[in-house]
Amino acid sequence: MKTEDFDKAFDEGSELIDDVVQWDKGHRPDLDTKRVNIDFPIWMINALDKEAARLGVTRQAIVKTWMAEKLDQTRR
Template identity: 55%
Template sequence: MKTAEFDKAFDAGEDVTDAIDWSRARRRNDQLKRVNVDFPAWVVDALDKQARHLGVTRQSLIKLWIAERLQ
């Protein structure tokens, strides 16, 4: 399937999953890059409390919140 055909089918809401070679699929800009951020103790405590409430790790919570804000 050519790109134009794929885009047209996708935009029309058709199921295009059979046209995708999932073994070759890659996420763009998915390379991890480590950063260090210093927070006051009260922020870390509040993050830990919220993370426990949601059943996730502090790191996951921070990543989620930052990603949501950037979108």
């Protein structure tokens, strides 16, 4: 199947894709996690906690989201 045909089938929600894609062999690379320790100044922790509370999420979620956004920007 040509790329254009695949893209069109995907956009249309066609089940033809199931004949082409080996879903059981697919994986998302580099999603393993590794624990790291980072020392932040108290003012930064307080700011992170305030933003996390405002959004109703954890401090870790804020840090992960902001880090991912920044890394995404630097790759462009």
